[in-house]
Structure formats: C-alpha cells, structure tokens
Amino acid sequence: MDLQAVVDEIVASMSPRLGEGKVADYIPELARVDPKQFGIAITTVDGQTFMAGDASTAFSIQSISKVFMLTLALGKMGESAWKRVGREPSGSSFNSIVQLEHEQGIPRNPFINAGAIVVTDMVLSGHKPREAIGEFLRFMRYLTDDDTVIIDSKVAKSEHLTGYRNIALANFMRGFGNLEHAVELVLGVYFHQCALAMNCVQLSRAGLYLANRGTNPLTGFSVVSPKRARRINALMLTCGHYDGSGDFAYHVGLPGKSGVGGGIMAIAPGKASIAVWSPGLNKVGNSALGSEALEMLATRTGWSVFGH
Ligand code: GLN
Numbered sequence: 001m002d003l004q005a006v007v008d009e010i011v012a013s014m015s016p017r018l019g020e021g022k023v024a025d026y027i028p029e030l031a032r033v034d035p036k037q038f039g040i041a042i043t044t045v046d047g048q049t050f051m052a053g054d055a056s057t058a059f060s061i062q063s064i065s066k067v068f069m070l071t072l073a074l075g076k077m078g079e080s081a082w083k084r085v086g087r088e089p090s091g092s093s094f095n096s097i098v099q100l101e102h103e104q105g106i107p108r109n110p111f112i113n114a115g116a117i118v119v120t121d122m123v124l125s126g127h128k129p130r131e132a133i134g135e136f137l138r139f140m141r142y143l144t145d146d147d148t149v150i151i152d153s154k155v156a157k158s159e160h161l162t163g164y165r166n167i168a169l170a171n172f173m174r175g176f177g178n179l180e181h182a183v184e185l186v187l188g189v190y191f192h193q194c195a196l197a198m199n200c201v202q203l204s205r206a207g208l209y210l211a212n213r214g215t216n217p218l219t220g221f222s223v224v225s226p227k228r229a230r231r232i233n234a235l236m237l238t239c240g241h242y243d244g245s246g247d248f249a250y251h252v253g254l255p256g257k258s259g260v261g262g263g264i265m266a267i268a269p270g271k272a273s274i275a276v277w278s279p280g281l282n283k284v285g286n287s288a289l290g291s292e293a294l295e296m297l298a299t300r301t302g303w304s305v306f307g308h
Contacts, residue, residue: 021280021288027158062259105176155195207273253304
C-alpha cells in the first residue's frame with residue numbers, strides 16, 4: 001500500500017475545507033492558533049514515517065497527554081490504579097462533574113479530566129511537582145527519541161489562570177478522599193502535561209509502542225507489556241473521545257485520543273501509529289477535520305480494528 005499517496009490524498013481533500021470547526025478559545029494561546037492548518041503523519045511498526053500538510057508544526061497536545069500519564073501511572077501502581085478510576089465510557093463532556101457525586105469521587109475513566117487528574121495524582125506520589133513534570137517530559141522525549149520536545153510554559157500558565165472547572169473537579173474529588181495531594185500541586189502537574197508541544201511526526205512516533213505490543217520498534221525500548229498496550233488501546237477506543245467515543249469508533253474504528261488543541265493520536269494495532277492535527281473542533285471538542293481524515297485513512301487502509 002502506498003501510504004504516502006494516502007496522506008497526500010487526505011491533505012488534498014482537506015485543504016479546501018481548512019478552518020472548519022471552532023478553535024478552543026478558553027486560553028489566548030489556543031484562541032490565537034491559525035485555524036487553517038492541517039497535518040498528518042503515519043509511523044509504521046517497521047519504522048517508516050509518511051507525512052503531509054503541516055505535520056512539522058508543533059501544537060498543544062492537551063488531553064492526548066492523558067494516555068502517556070496513564071502509562072506512567074500504571075507502571076507505578078499496577079492494577080491497583082483501578083481502585084481510584086474506572087474504565088467505562090462517561091457519555092458526558094470532558095470536563096463534566098455530574099457523575100462524580102453519584103460514584104463517590106471515582107471518575108468514570110482516565111481520559112476525562114476528572115480521571116486524568118486522579119492519574120496525575122498517582123504519578124505525583126513520592127515526588128515534588130517539578131520532579132513529576134520532569135519525569136513526564138523525559139518520558140515523552142524517550143518515546144519520541146527527540147530531546148527537542150518541550151512544555152510551553154505560557155500555555156501551562158494560562159491553563160492555571162482559567163482552570164476553574166478543573167479546580168472544582170479536583171476539590172470535589174479531594175473531598176471524597178480520592179486525591180492524595182493538595183489540589184494546587186496536582187493541577188500544577190496536570191496543566192503542564194496539557195501544555196506539551198509536539199508536531200504530528202513526533203506524536204506518531206510517541207504512540208508507536210501502543211501499535212507494536214508495548215515496544216517502540218524505532219528504539220527497541222520496551223515501554224509496557226503487550227497485555228498493557230492492548231488494554232490502553234481498549235480504553236482509547238471506548239473512552240478516548242469523551243461523549244464522541246461511540247461515533248469515532250463507528251466512523252474510524254481505531255483506538256484514539258483527542259485533545260482540545262486539535263490533535264488526535266490513533267493506533268492501528270500491529271500496523272502503525274497515526275497523528276493528525278487541525279485546530280477547528282466539532283461539537284464535542286474533537287478535531288473536526290482530524291476525525292474525518294482518520295475516517296478516510298481507515299477506509300483507504302482497511303485498518304479498522306473491526307475488519308474491512
Ligand atoms: N487543558 C484542557 C482542560 O483541562 C484539556 C482538555 C482537552 O484537551 N479536552 O480543560
């Protein structure tokens with residue numbers, strides 16, 4: 001299969017539509033991003049990268065960081081992590097608080113904000129916030145094998161200034177005894193992980209361990225066991241797009257995780273890791289053109305996990 005032709009075709013069909021959707025505007029750094037951008041990169045398990053469009057432009061990975069923090073937390077806590085966070089789709093928006101009251105401060109899954117905040121609290125255990133942020137950044141550089149990956153401190157600061165709902169979620173869970181650390185400390189780390197800047201090529205490389213039974217084939221680094229990689233993929237498929245997860249599975253059929261910066265990482269198990277980015281979001285906060293591009297890709301490649 002000519003994957004370069006596939007990504008070129010996707011970019012060509014997206015280019016007349018650049019600017020569709022609504023760019024996140026809750027912080028100035030995201031509101032200011034030019035909406036008329038689209039990038040895609042595929043890195044296959046045999047180590048080739050295919051890229052097109054704005055695949056080398058860095059963007060804020062935002063909630064895609066939740067997958068990598070979960071990987072770190074599971075490494076630290078093992079299966080006991082699941083006592084504090086569930087594994088069910090939420091059916092609610094990414095920053096919803098409603099379910100927490102009924103379920104004693106245990107969030108539905110690690111990929112909504114409440115769940116990710118608990119996961120960050122686990123990674124923070126035994127560390128100062130600065131060390132936990134450093135551990136996360138080192139992990140991302142290790143996964144991409146690229147030391148130029150950075151955290152955009154302006155984005156982190158703005159997240160802090162406008163993070164009222166995340167502060168509410170964290171306080172609510174602390175009230176139920178489901179946060180070990182003070183709210184300010186946990187959110188200090190959470191806002192920094194959201195502010196990681198990466199481009200599509202880097203992000204597609206970072207996800208490769210999930211496509212290749214837990215081992216990054218480019219570096220040979222074993223990141224997680226095959227079983228854990230499979231399970232993280234299952235969670236991405238069922239919960240990676242908030243209340244749009246069912247629709248993403250229906251149209252694309254790949255485990256994926258979106259971020260409000262307009263990025264989506266998708267995993268074709270045994271085949272490739274894919275990153276797309278376009279800042280305009282659909283109604284549920286996932287990249288509008290990015291979701292459609294992945295549907296096209298799944299159709300062209302036959303990579304849907306449900307068969308072709
Ligand atoms: N920083 C955002 C928040 O916490 C991340 C949400 C997202 O990407 N959906 O609200």
